[in-house]
Amino acid sequence: MTMTRLAATLAATMIAAGPALADTLHFPNLSYRTGPFAAGGIPFADGYADYFTLINERDGGIGGVPIRYTECETAYNTERGVECYQSIRGDSPLVIQPLSTGITYQLIPRTMEDGVPMHTMGYGRTSAVNGEVFNWTFNYPANYWDGASVIINYLLDENDGALEDKKIVLLYHNSAYGREPIPTLTRLSERLGFELLTIGVDSPGQEQGSQWLQIRRERPDYVVMWGWGVMNPTAIQEAANIRFPMENFIGVWWSGSQQDVLPVGEGAHGYKALAMHGTGTDYPIYEDLMNYVIEPGLYAGTGDEVGTVLYSRGMYAAMLAVEAAKTAQEIHGVANITPAMMRDGMANLEITEELMVELGLPNFGPAFSVACENHGGSGAAMIQQWDANAGEWNLITDWISPDRELIMEMVMEDSLAFAAENDMTPSCMN
């Protein structure tokens, strides 16, 4: 009798809860707030969450439908990331943010099969740019190969267009993520004539003595870093230790946050990194964030990371997700969109500078449009430099475009090889 009553209560609760869940737009986040990489995962997750809170509080959701934001903790662990995906795949996730290249590689075939779109902003499998093969994966506005090419284009500018007699070291996290730029830099070294030396660092990267002794012996002109987590401040500290000229040390966008330079103190002054978006609170959107999220105490984190590089990145990712959802609503004429509709929104997303101004983020990110042939956006990035005295990143260039001709050539090779391995016929979905 008790069991029957319990079952009836449970059923009634589920029925009552059903419409509430259905009338929301579910944006999950595979976040990592614990583990060795938590320091980078937390601000991203907070920025991602706070933007959705802003949209709910200020606009009442997207197209009148409230956002339901959920998090699943991966601890930056691939197995746990896959488990997280399995737990949310049946809950109409509109877009998956794996926030890890390792997890991305595992989820690409699963999301394809389940029909769930995935956004890997500035990470993941680079050849997902080819939407004819990777129908469900998007990596706009830039990817690793873009990043590598932007750095080389910047160095070309710095060296009057010639890098023939230069030696460049790539110091990389010895993982799927860290190895991504090697093919691009290898091709660019063959094309431009610079000497490329690749040096790996095992995860997590707290001990880099051998690597920096080698760098000291090799005396490279530039060091390019593809690091994450503790590898970044350790490398910057080691560079300062051997008195490597910091202005010749350039990191990817995952090696260019406050977390990477603050532990090093004065030694990090002059270090450079790629920026795929602006940073700081000098954007009109922060007024709304302050009024609707921070001041009412609705922020996801401590509130003190607002405006930092990784918080800005999380906020930017959420903004792109919201704009894609709006596009999907326009395309399909319904407010309560499904993951398949969201995919259409992502595949037809157009970000213009006018829109960025309207959103309170002028010149925060590049203008780009997504198409089946290009899920990767413009690939443009800026260079930022750390000022240890002021304790801030300063943008020192405008948007620099990558060598898209070379990158698309490589994208086609890799994506078509993937299609052949998986017995797929590349085609557009819309």
Added chain:
Amino acid sequence: MPDTLLFAMEATLNGLTAGVMYALVALGFVLIFKASGIFNFAQGVMALFAALTLVGFQSGQIPFSHLINAIFGTRLHHFGWNMPTLLAIPATVAVMILLAILIERFVLKHLINQEPIILFMATIGLAYLLEGVGDIMWGAEVKALDVGLPKGMSDTVDELTFNWFGYGFFIDRLELWAAGIAAVLVASLTIFSQYTKQGRALRAVADDHQAALSVGISLRFIWVLTWSIAGIVALVAGIMWGSKSGVQFSLSLIALKALPVLILGGFTSIPGAIIGGLIIGVGEKLFDFFMQPIIGGATENWFAYMLALVFLLFRPQGLFGERIIERV
């Protein structure tokens, strides 16, 4: 002198100093294993917790402020003052002693006479608990740790070696300091265990629990003492590693560097931890130096374990460990 030889000498020198850093972590494991037979899985997390606490005290951070703010809707973060390092270190030592008392009271006391594997599993739980408490207490953001230790290239070594060989060797001053601190630590531990009443009691418990109990030595007191000393050693390791790359949660992974050191040096020998650390440090640097051009870099992590594996085949108890004799 050929360049290769000079570079190999530089790598050896750096291996020695890196080895001391590994040994600092390994020492904490040895102390607890020697006194209680427990392999303390939480030693790396203890180093992290100690470093977090030190930075927290230094910067005047309010412990558990995130939790307090979440519950009461307040916006507390800092007391508004900074604690001098000379005061923050003793305060952290006090916290580590309190932690040792709590561990004994709530974990070890209830596991007397249990199998070593049970105690080991308890320390796994302790590691997760401590990591979580550290997160809630001090937050998970990266923190800069500065206790005034010098960092960067040693000009003295650079100039000296340049005058001798025509090539200046690189040595990090922080690692030179670590070597000095490790020497003081080992000397202090030796004096403590040889010449003090508590130290002799600790050795007695390490030799034979039953015999020590029969002469009136309190096992519970010795456990608190051992875990307190291990906590202080963890603080030293946390300071040295935290000064290198900031205090963040990956600091707990330095324990992984200590395991091969322990296998080499033996789980019960303090000099073994030092010698093991030096062998691992020099071995991995030289291996990387000679093999990098052939097999690529990133050999440091797996090489240490491979070396330990080879050692296990020939001397399972380690270089200085007690020989295992089982009578049938």
